[in-house]
Amino acid sequence: MSLMKNLIHGTNFDHTSLNALQKVTLRAVVMSFLFFGLVAIEGMIMKLVVTGPSNPLPSMFSHPEHYFSIMTVHPIVGIFGSTYQLVFAAFMFLVPFLTKKPLYSVKLANFVWIMITVGTALAWIAAFVWQYAPLYTLYWPLPADTEQFHVVGGIVFILGVALIMVGTFGFIYNIYATVFAKVGIHKDKTTKELLISGFGIDGMLNLVHKLTGKPPYSKEPALALPVVAIFRGTVDTFLDAIVILTAGVLVLVFLLADLGGLHWDVGAVDALLYKNYFWWGLDLVADGLVLIYVAGSWYLLATLITGQKLFMENVARAALMLELLVSWMVWSHHLLADQGQPEMMKLISGEMVTAFELLTQGLALFITLVTLWKARPLKMTMELKYLLGGLVGFGLAVPAAIIQADMGMNRILHNTQWIIMAHVHIALIVGLYMTLYSALYVLWPIVTNNTKMFSSKMSNIHFWLYLIGGIGMGAFGGMAGLDGMLRRHLYVNGEFNTLMILAAICGTMVLVAWLIFLLNIVMSVGIKGLIGIFLPAQDKTASYGIEPETIAENHK
Amino acid sequence: MTFTNSLELLAFHETAYTIYAAMIISVVAWFGYNLSRENAKSVFRIPFYTYMAFLVAGGVGHHIFTYNAIPWVSEDMTRHDIKPDATYTFEIAKHKWVGLPKKITIQCNQTIEFNVKSHDLVYGFGLFRQDGTLVTQMQVNPGTDVNGILDSNDMLWTFNHNGVFDMTSTEYSGPAQYSEDGKDLMLVKNFVEVVGCDKGDAK
Numbered sequence: 001m002s003l004m005k006n007l008i009h010g011t012n013f014d015h016t017s018l019n020a021l022q023k024v025t026l027r028a029v030v031m032s033f034l035f036f037g038l039v040a041i042e043g044m045i046m047k048l049v050v051t052g053p054s055n056p057l058p059s060m061f062s063h064p065e066h067y068f069s070i071m072t073v074h075p076i077v078g079i080f081g082s083t084y085q086l087v088f089a090a091f092m093f094l095v096p097f098l099t100k101k102p103l104y105s106v107k108l109a110n111f112v113w114i115m116i117t118v119g120t121a122l123a124w125i126a127a128f129v130w131q132y133a134p135l136y137t138l139y140w141p142l143p144a145d146t147e148q149f150h151v152v153g154g155i156v157f158i159l160g161v162a163l164i165m166v167g168t169f170g171f172i173y174n175i176y177a178t179v180f181a182k183v184g185i186h187k188d189k190t191t192k193e194l195l196i197s198g199f200g201i202d203g204m205l206n207l208v209h210k211l212t213g214k215p216p217y218s219k220e221p222a223l224a225l226p227v228v229a230i231f232r233g234t235v236d237t238f239l240d241a242i243v244i245l246t247a248g249v250l251v252l253v254f255l256l257a258d259l260g261g262l263h264w265d266v267g268a269v270d271a272l273l274y275k276n277y278f279w280w281g282l283d284l285v286a287d288g289l290v291l292i293y294v295a296g297s298w299y300l301l302a303t304l305i306t307g308q309k310l311f312m313e314n315v316a317r318a319a320l321m322l323e324l325l326v327s328w329m330v331w332s333h334h335l336l337a338d339q340g341q342p343e344m345m346k347l348i349s350g351e352m353v354t355a356f357e358l359l360t361q362g363l364a365l366f367i368t369l370v371t372l373w374k375a376r377p378l379k380m381t382m383e384l385k386y387l388l389g390g391l392v393g394f395g396l397a398v399p400a401a402i403i404q405a406d407m408g409m410n411r412i413l414h415n416t417q418w419i420i421m422a423h424v425h426i427a428l429i430v431g432l433y434m435t436l437y438s439a440l441y442v443l444w445p446i447v448t449n450n451t452k453m454f455s456s457k458m459s460n461i462h463f464w465l466y467l468i469g470g471i472g473m474g475a476f477g478g479m480a481g482l483d484g485m486l487r488r489h490l491y492v493n494g495e496f497n498t499l500m501i502l503a504a505i506c507g508t509m510v511l512v513a514w515l516i517f518l519l520n521i522v523m524s525v526g527i528k529g530l531i532g533i534f535l536p537a538q539d540k541t542a543s544y545g546i547e548p549e550t551i552a553e554n555h556k
Numbered sequence: 557m558t559f560t561n562s563l564e565l566l567a568f569h570e571t572a573y574t575i576y577a578a579m580i581i582s583v584v585a586w587f588g589y590n591l592s593r594e595n596a597k598s599v600f601r602i603p604f605y606t607y608m609a610f611l612v613a614g615g616v617g618h619h620i621f622t623y624n625a626i627p628w629v630s631e632d633m634t635r636h637d638i639k640p641d642a643t644y645t646f647e648i649a650k651h652k653w654v655g656l657p658k659k660i661t662i663q664c665n666q667t668i669e670f671n672v673k674s675h676d677l678v679y680g681f682g683l684f685r686q687d688g689t690l691v692t693q694m695q696v697n698p699g700t701d702v703n704g705i706l707d708s709n710d711m712l713w714t715f716n717h718n719g720v721f722d723m724t725s726t727e728y729s730g731p732a733q734y735s736e737d738g739k740d741l742m743l744v745k746n747f748v749e750v751v752g753c754d755k756g757d758a759k
Contacts, residue, residue: 139727141677335695379592407622408626409622409626411694412566412692483689
């Protein structure tokens with residue numbers, strides 16, 4: 001009876017007490033975790049297919065059209081539908097929270113999650129109904145190949161991605177409009193001061209002043225360090241959205257021409273040049289957006305959990321600036337197997353500048369660990385556990401990528417499962433998501449007005465299943481890559497059977513962990529509360545008054 | 557230390573990365589354990605700039621190491637100045653290999669140039685051992701020059717182990733690469749055979 005009561009009413013969650021900012025944040029979080037479930041199921045389907053003919057799935061999943069349709073939408077749903085939603089929701093809540101200013105527009109925040117949800121759904125429908133499957137790489141001219149794909153499917157897919165990018169622009173506008181709003185603590189700040197702080201230039205000048213024996217350039221920077229990371233990462237988010245949108249327009253123009261009976265020569269667009277442009281933009285998601293956002297999130301979590309100032313804050317500010325520049329110059333590591341790519345670009349952009357990511361991410365890891373260490377003893381809360389899990393994830397994933405970003409290694413690892421499993425999946429599932437889970441546990445009481453989590457046991461089971469499953473899946477998949485298993489290839493005869501079965505077992509752990517997490521959340525907020533999140537807020541307030549410092553008290 | 561084929565390099569790499577992975581997981585686990593303990597003492601101090609220097613050395617040193625230990629790196633960078641022992645040129649159109657010799661037989665230690673051209677989509681070119689492990693690969697981009705001649709995608713490879721290798725496209729080019737039941741239609745079994753070496757090329 002009590003369980004049924006929890007299922008319907010939750011613990012002590014009252015959606016009517018939530019203000020507009022809290023509600024819009026929770027809406028995006030709900031959608032994000034629903035998409036996470038979808039992406040986990042897709043991943044499991046693909047894993048099961050490659051275990052061989054004895055897999056329990058209906059044979060249609062092994063058909064190439066169907067299999068590659070799933071492979072096409074898997075990253076769209078995962079990266080945009082789930083990760084973007086969660087990150088955007090967290091940041092549209094955190095920027096007002098940290099700057100103590102209202103969010104520029106709650107309406108725009110609602111627009112963002114709706115656009116991303118509808119866009120992701122459209123892209124998914126294009127793959128499901130028309131089996132449009134050019135993969136997320138969209139290597140030219142495959143997305144415009146109407147001999148293999150239905151033109152309507154392509155148009156729906158591109159429209160879906162375009163809506164996601166429109167939503168992304170909405171997020172960017174909301175963040176910058178909030179940061180630059182001259183209200184509250186920024187009432188007397190100039191745009192120049194906010195810009196200098198946003199780019200971390202004040203941190204760099206502080207370092208220079210310290211080295212030259214001058215007094216600090218700025219004792220109290222205008223923006224808190226996590227806001228600087230959000231500001232900086234959002235620059236990459238913007239550039240990335242421009243690239244994806246323009247690539248989408250190119251594909252759309254060719255598809256519309258085809259629909260109109262015109263068969264334009266796809267050879268008019270140079271495939272290698274397109275690859276350079278596309279990877280420059282797409283890599284900003286991975287090497288710019290993710291690494292910068294993650295570094296900022298670690299700094300925020302470390303300071304919130306410990307209640308202390310960040311260790312070497314000026315260095316961290318300056319490093320975020322360096323990371324931005326690095327992220328613009330590393331795309332050639334995706335083109336090390338392209339023989340037409342100039343050798344000098346492979347060497348400088350592909351190898352040397354890319355190696356700097358080891359430095360910037362290693363620096364973030366070091367600063368976070370030292371900040372935590374200096375504040376010990378700390379209570380081992382869920383947020384601290386997840387933060388450590390996130391650090392492990394990137395500690396494993398970044399060197400895995402640096403290893404492949406080498407002309408020698410790339411020749412025998414390019415396009416194998418190594419990079420997608422040992423790097424991408426561990427970075428996203430373990431590194432990024434565990435960091436986001438940590439943020440979720442930190443923000444949970446603030447966003448839900450101190451709603452009690454239904455079960456701490458379930459939280460712990462989720463943590464361990466997710467951590468072991470995530471690392472295990474990446475590791476076994478990575479080993480398959482070392483054994484020659486390609487990442488964008490269909491294997492139906494169980495060629496890498498043993499490793500794929502082990503990876504599938506670990507993938508199942510991730511899926512089960514997600515179900516347990518979801519159940520824990522539903523039992524905490526109740527089905528009524530879940531529905532209530534999507535009802536209009538009575539309190540239209542767009543900011544939240546709790547001081548960040550109070551969170552640290554819970555960890556002592 | 558020099559690696560003569562991908563198997564040796566991958567075995568080294570697998571061992572090194574496994575040790576590293578165990579180390580980083582252990583360090584964070586140890587760290588987490590001590591974070592919550594009363595009176596936990598630092599076992600050792602890592603000076604900040606030493607750590608930074610280690611990361612720089614690791615990032616740059618890795619490339620210096622591979623340049624010196626993996627023969628195909630310098631060979632690839634200077635391939636236009638190297639005269640190969642033989643050149644094989646073939647094309648791909650609509651997921652089919654065009655102008656493909658039935659089989660290529662290579663003598664031990666011969667340096668071969670593979671020049672693959674695509675008429676339509678982005679493909680890949682990869683050689684695989686019988687156990688599925690990758691010997692070498694490259695991307696095959698479509699395109700033509702100003703005279704309408706198909707662009708080259710060329711690579712050199714020196715074979716110094718006996719073996720029989722299959723060939724297929726290593727880049728996804730749409731579902732048309734496969735039959736309805738998932739068979740890879742671009743797979744050419746036993747395409748390359750290397751003979752005359754003392755050692756075989758297998759795991």
